Amino acid sequence: MSEPTVRLDVLKTYKLYVGGKFPRSESGRVYEVVDTQGQWLANAPLGTRKDARDAVLAARAAVKGWSGTTAYNRGQVLYRVAEMLQGRREQFAAEVAVSEGVGAKKAAALVDAAIDRWVWYAGWTDKVAQVAGGANPVAGPFFNLSTPEPTGVVGVLAPQAGYGFSLLGLVSVIAPAIATGNTVVVAAAERAPLPALSLGEVLATSDVPGGVVNLLSGRTADIAPTLASHQDVNALDLAGAIDPEGPGAAAALEAAAADTLKRVVRPAADPSAQDWTAAPGTGRLLSFLETKTVWHPMGI
Amino acid sequence: MAKNKKTETPTGPVERSGLFEYAPAPESPAAAGEIATGYGHFIGGEFVDSSGSEALKTVNPATEQVLAEFAQGTEEDVDRAVGAARKAFADWSALPGSERAKYLFRIARIIQERSRELAVLESIDNGKPIRETRDVDLPLVAAHFFYYAGWADKLDYAGFGPNPRPLGVAAQVIPWNFPLLMLAWKIAPALATGNTVVLKPAETTPLTALRFAEICRQAGLPKGVVNIVTGDGRTGAALTSHPDVNKVAFTGSTPVGRAIAKQLAGTRKKLSLELGGKAANIVFDDAPLDQAVEGIVDGIFFNQGHVCCAGSRLLVQESVQDELLDALKRRMGTLRVGDPLDKNTDIGAINSAEQLARITELAAAGEREGAERWAPECELPGAGYWFRPTLFTGVSQAHRIAREEVFGPVLSVLTFRTPAEAVEKANNTPYGLSAGIWTEKGSRILWMASRLRAGVVWANTFNKFDPTSPFGGYKESGYGREGGRHGLEPYLNVEALDV
Numbered sequence: 001m002s003e004p005t006v007r008l009d010v011l012k013t014y015k016l017y018v019g020g021k022f023p024r025s026e027s028g029r030v031y032e033v034v035d036t037q038g039q040w041l042a043n044a045p046l047g048t049r050k051d052a053r054d055a056v057l058a059a060r061a062a063v064k065g066w067s068g069t070t071a072y073n074r075g076q077v078l079y080r081v082a083e084m085l086q087g088r089r090e091q092f093a094a095e096v097a098v099s100e101g102v103g104a105k106k107a108a109a110l111v112d113a114a115i116d117r118w119v120w121y122a123g124w125t126d127k128v129a130q131v132a133g134g135a136n137p138v139a140g141p142f143f144n145l146s147t148p149e150p151t152g153v154v155g156v157l158a159p160q161a162g163y164g165f166s167l168l169g170l171v172s173v174i175a176p177a178i179a180t181g182n183t184v185v186v187a188a189a190e191r192a193p194l195p196a197l198s199l200g201e202v203l204a205t206s207d208v209p210g211g212v213v214n215l216l217s218g219r220t221a222d223i224a225p226t227l228a229s230h231q232d233v234n235a236l237d238l239a240g241a242i243d244p245e246g247p248g249a250a251a252a253l254e255a256a257a258a259d260t261l262k263r264v265v266r267p268a269a270d271p272s273a274q275d276w277t278a279a280p281g282t283g284r285l286l287s288f289l290e291t292k293t294v295w296h297p298m299g300i
Numbered sequence: 301m302a303k304n305k306k307t308e309t310p311t312g313p314v315e316r317s318g319l320f321e322y323a324p325a326p327e328s329p330a331a332a333g334e335i336a337t338g339y340g341h342f343i344g345g346e347f348v349d350s351s352g353s354e355a356l357k358t359v360n361p362a363t364e365q366v367l368a369e370f371a372q373g374t375e376e377d378v379d380r381a382v383g384a385a386r387k388a389f390a391d392w393s394a395l396p397g398s399e400r401a402k403y404l405f406r407i408a409r410i411i412q413e414r415s416r417e418l419a420v421l422e423s424i425d426n427g428k429p430i431r432e433t434r435d436v437d438l439p440l441v442a443a444h445f446f447y448y449a450g451w452a453d454k455l456d457y458a459g460f461g462p463n464p465r466p467l468g469v470a471a472q473v474i475p476w477n478f479p480l481l482m483l484a485w486k487i488a489p490a491l492a493t494g495n496t497v498v499l500k501p502a503e504t505t506p507l508t509a510l511r512f513a514e515i516c517r518q519a520g521l522p523k524g525v526v527n528i529v530t531g532d533g534r535t536g537a538a539l540t541s542h543p544d545v546n547k548v549a550f551t552g553s554t555p556v557g558r559a560i561a562k563q564l565a566g567t568r569k570k571l572s573l574e575l576g577g578k579a580a581n582i583v584f585d586d587a588p589l590d591q592a593v594e595g596i597v598d599g600i601f602f603n604q605g606h607v608c609c610a611g612s613r614l615l616v617q618e619s620v621q622d623e624l625l626d627a628l629k630r631r632m633g634t635l636r637v638g639d640p641l642d643k644n645t646d647i648g649a650i651n652s653a654e655q656l657a658r659i660t661e662l663a664a665a666g667e668r669e670g671a672e673r674w675a676p677e678c679e680l681p682g683a684g685y686w687f688r689p690t691l692f693t694g695v696s697q698a699h700r701i702a703r704e705e706v707f708g709p710v711l712s713v714l715t716f717r718t719p720a721e722a723v724e725k726a727n728n729t730p731y732g733l734s735a736g737i738w739t740e741k742g743s744r745i746l747w748m749a750s751r752l753r754a755g756v757v758w759a760n761t762f763n764k765f766d767p768t769s770p771f772g773g774y775k776e777s778g779y780g781r782e783g784g785r786h787g788l789e790p791y792l793n794v795e796a797l798d799v
Contacts, residue, residue, distance in 0.1 A: 071768075072443055075450065079405060116398055123401060123450020126768050130785045131457050143746045282457060298746035300719045 014044050014193075016051060016217065017200025019058030020210015025218065026050050033194060036101030044193045047218030052185065052226040055214035059153045059183040060232050062211030067150045067181035071126035078122035078179060081206040085115045088202060092167055092195060099166040099192035113277050114168040121175035124285055128180055132286055141298045148289040150181035151263055155227030157220060157240035157253075158196060160189040162274030167195040169276040173239050176284035178212055185214045185233070187224055189240060193217035221248040228256035235263035235288050242271045263288060322636065325643040327430045332421035335507065339370040341377055341530060342513035344384035345523030351376040356503055356532065361427035361649040362640050362684040370506050373531035378498070378538040381527040385469040385496040386544055388524030393466050393494035397453030404449030404491060406519040411442040414515065418508055422480055423640045425507040427649030427685070428603055430641050440765055441484040444783075447767035448488035451788060455493065458785055464792045466494035467570055468546030473536045474509075475552045476502035476651050477606035477707075482551050483509055485782045487526060488767075493791040495547065496525045500539055503532040504652045537563075545569060547791065551608075554705075554731075554776050572780025572790040574608065574772055576705040577733030579754065580726035581611030581762060584719075585620045587738035591760065593627045596711070599736060599762040601635060601689050604647055605709040606655070608777070609734035611762055613695075613702060614713045615722050621715055625693065632689050633676040647709060650685040659687050659708030666692045666701035671712070697728055705731070719744060723751045732774030736762045755781070 014033075015022040027050075030043035045051075066074070085092065089111050097107035133147040154177045159169030166189055177184050188196035200215045216223055220240065225247045227233055236257045241250035254264050265287050268274045340349040350371035357366045371377070392400070411418065418441075419433035428437075455464050470490045474482035479501055490497045501509035509528050516526045529535060533556070540548045540560050550560050551574040564571050581599050583592050599611025616624050640648035650656040667673050675688040687708055695702050695712040702712050716722040726735055735754040737745050745759040755773045758764060765771065770786040772778060780790040 072446070075446065079446075116402075119402060119405065120398065120453060122405075123452075123454060125450075126447060127450060127454060127457075127785070130768065131459075141747075296746060297743040298750055299743040300747055 011042070014042050014197045014217070016045050016047055017197065017204065017213070017215040018051070018055045019061070019214065020204060022200065022204075026054070031218070033191070035098040041098055042194060044197065044217040047216035047223055049222055049226045051216055051218070052187075052223045053230070055185040055216055056153060056227070056230050056232055058211040059185050059214055062183045062209055063150075063152055065209055066178070066183055066212045069181070071129070074179065074181065075122045075125035077207045078118055078125065078175065081202060081208065082115050082118035082122065084202045084206045085111070085118065089115070092198065095195045095198060096167050099195055100164070110164045110168050110277070113164065114171045117168065117171045117280065118175055120280065121179040121285070124176075125179050128285060128289075131282070132289065133291070136293065143296045143298055144293065146291050146293040148180065148286075149292050151288045151290050152182060152234035153232060154182045154184045154235045154237060154288050155230070155233045156184050156186045156237040157224055158186050158188050159271065159274070159276065160191070160220070160240040160242050161272040162268070162276055164276035165189060165274070166192045167199070169239070169274075170196050170199065172276055172280055173237050173284065174213055176280070177237065177288050178208075179285060180289055182235070182288050183212045185227060186216065187220055187227065187240065188215055188217045190218070190220045221246060224248045224253055225256060228253040228262070229259060231260055233260070233262060235265075237265045237284070237287075238267045239265070239271070241267050322644050324639070326639065327420055327423070327641045327643060329420065329424060329641060331416055332424055333417050333511070335368050335421070337368060339368055339506065339510050339530065341371055341373060341381065342510065342526070342528040343377070343381045344387075344527065345517065345521075347513070350374060351380075356530075358425060358504060358506055360424050361504075361651050362681070364683050364685075367425060368507065370510070370530045373500070373529040373535035373538070375538045377529055378535060378542055381498040381529045382469055382471075382539075382542045382544050384524035384527050385498050388522055389468055389496045392496050392522060392525050395494075397455060397494075400492065400494065401449045401452035403519055403521050404445050404452060404488065407515060407521070408442050408445035408449060410515045410518050411438070411445060415439070415442065418480060418511060420641070421511060422508050423648070425505050426476065426479060427640050427651050429645040429648040431643055431645065432603060437478060437481050440767070441480050444481075444484040444767040445488045448492040448787075451489075452492040455788065455792070458788050460789060460792050460794050464493075464794065467791060467793050468495060469544060470495045470497045470547040470549060470791065471539045471542065471545040472497055472499040472549045473540060473552065474499065474501055476505040477603060477608070479505040480508040480512065483512060485551070486549050489782070489787045490547075490549075490791050491525065493788055495791050498527045498529060498539060498545075500529050500531060500536050503530070506530045540564070548572075549780075549790065550574070557778055570790065572782075573778035574780070574782060575776065575778040576731055577608045577610065577773065577777050578613060578703065578705055578729045578731045579609055579611045579734040579736065580613045580615050580722075580752075581736035582615040582716075582722050582726060582738065582748065583617060583620065583624060584737075584739035584741075584744070585617045586740045587620075588740065588760070589620065589624055589627055592624065592738040593631050595736065595738065595760070595762040596628060597631055597635070600711045601647055601709050602763050604650055604687070606651060606707055607763065608705075609756060609763065610707075611734075611736050612706060612711060613726075614711055615716050615725055616713060617722075618715045618717055625713065629674065629676070629691070632691065635676070635678075635689050637678050637686060637688065638681055647689060650687050650708065653685055655707065656685040656687060659706055659710060662701055662704060662706045662708075663690060663710055666695070666699060666710075666712070669699045669701075671695045671699055671701060697725060703729065719748060723748065727751075727753045730776040733772075733777035734758065
């Protein structure tokens, strides 16, 4: 109709995702997110230690409900995430392209892989007990059965490097933890948090109860030690602990986690060489489980 | 489809007492969608005519009205369907498991979306109450596809060795008691493991399988992966004996299962059979009796007793026999028999005139052999096939109603004194599909369960099904399991691993 004019885009205010809501950081501060060429992309909330503690509260509150859902129900919810992500494929492809400096085609393939990864873990929810549990033939008149249960709240340092880290890598660390009934607090990749913050919008519209996944952007060196030492966090995924030294270093975080005997998944030997498109296996899925064994006598 | 709801609403004893009036709550038959006047087969992704001219009729067992005509599959039809499945097998089995998974997830979702339509259609074609198709059959059908979808890309983790392979073309013949659920039990694991299928629904209930073919098309399933050929036992025999079939899966009667096993002897076809049953439902004197009564009723009257795992033999401990039977009769008096589309209905129509005749004959034999027959007073609709919920007491182990599968709403009551006697009597049958145990004592449940020769043992519950839980029989109730991780094995070439 009218001749083409310059139309100003409406830019998104990126926010944290905590307890099913989208708060700004309690600090009131943001930091600049730039692409691989150094061009400004957006301001991300500068999440703080306090934000991390708030997120742990939300994650803890969500454990009872989420771990109490049936495995079938959790599977359907995770599949719903895939459905919602499929619908926003283009948006995520654009964010992945600028976050990782890959071309449009590769970025789209990485988003597709992230969608399929949700589907992969959706299928695991009601099978993990059959693969990781079972009847034990004890030498006596007893029924003896071992079943896996979720460990609770998992602190996750999202991958900060490796091919596909910003979305596919992120999904590859969140989905296995929540598939089995855990809840998570995720420190997004510090320099590439946009796909993570957008993922919150997908999760919020996917029947994932609030608090099951909590996403924080900010300095890993602030958030990670808080999660590692927090008394109410049960496990820690150090995928994104890539600093060789300092408070965000994997060894320091693992040592901090030892105080509360958290279950710890160590980062890859060389995180930047990691290819997140590789088949995920069951390592992470089985890392955040407790095995419960029930004995019961047999007799008249 | 217009029905006279008034004549089909039975008058129960409670209603007669004037305490409560049941208002009919009929589901709309229109929700079933359009039923065509005639159906062909679904072969190679297309709805096609039969090579023959013989057509069968499917009737609404609640009204005896003809719903549709459908093709009597010929040997040529079967050959065409097996050919389509064979042609599709190469690509389907070569597809990455994660892609096969996504097709099955799609099917599961479309079934969820169309569940009301399918539930109503199933009730009309089968005669089972809408409450059951809506709350049991359809949710389980969708869940079954959802569950096996997830296995398609996880077969390496299923415990059958690395990279287990499919068998090829699966011939699947299913019964009329749970038409769509049996279809799901057959098709979902077959497709997840990379096989292609030719399925023959029962000749009294072909409609939901043909509707399922539409769902395969909506899901974009590659042509020939699922083929549906309708017809009676002749079509089934042509299918199971087809030389290019690698796998036969049959659910139905023990005599037919035996015939198929004979037919397949000497071939390389893999066979799984889910056959008849004569389950014992065992009630101890410490059982929570009200709960047990509900379980007994659910065990034998669910789906008009057209359930292979029905709790058709009640074994009650002598000391609580009178108390239990009083409560059971009281409960049976409140069962509502009638219009399957009425949401209040507990017991719908018997599926066919043939099945009604069989139930009637066996019940008569029960009386003749000296057992005492009891059924609550209840008015039955004029048209259609109906049978009152019926109880026999004073049944001995030699009576036909204690030995033969009635496949109807007929319960035989026997007694026992000790747990050992209960085990003895429960196992005194050529069947071994399921059993029930009712007692508050956990150790006794497990002691009994370890001695019962049955594939499924329910404790303080009955007739529970879940896609994650293996189902299948001991002895002449068949072999192979459906459901759960175990349900993958019948569709995988595990023999190759032993070489």
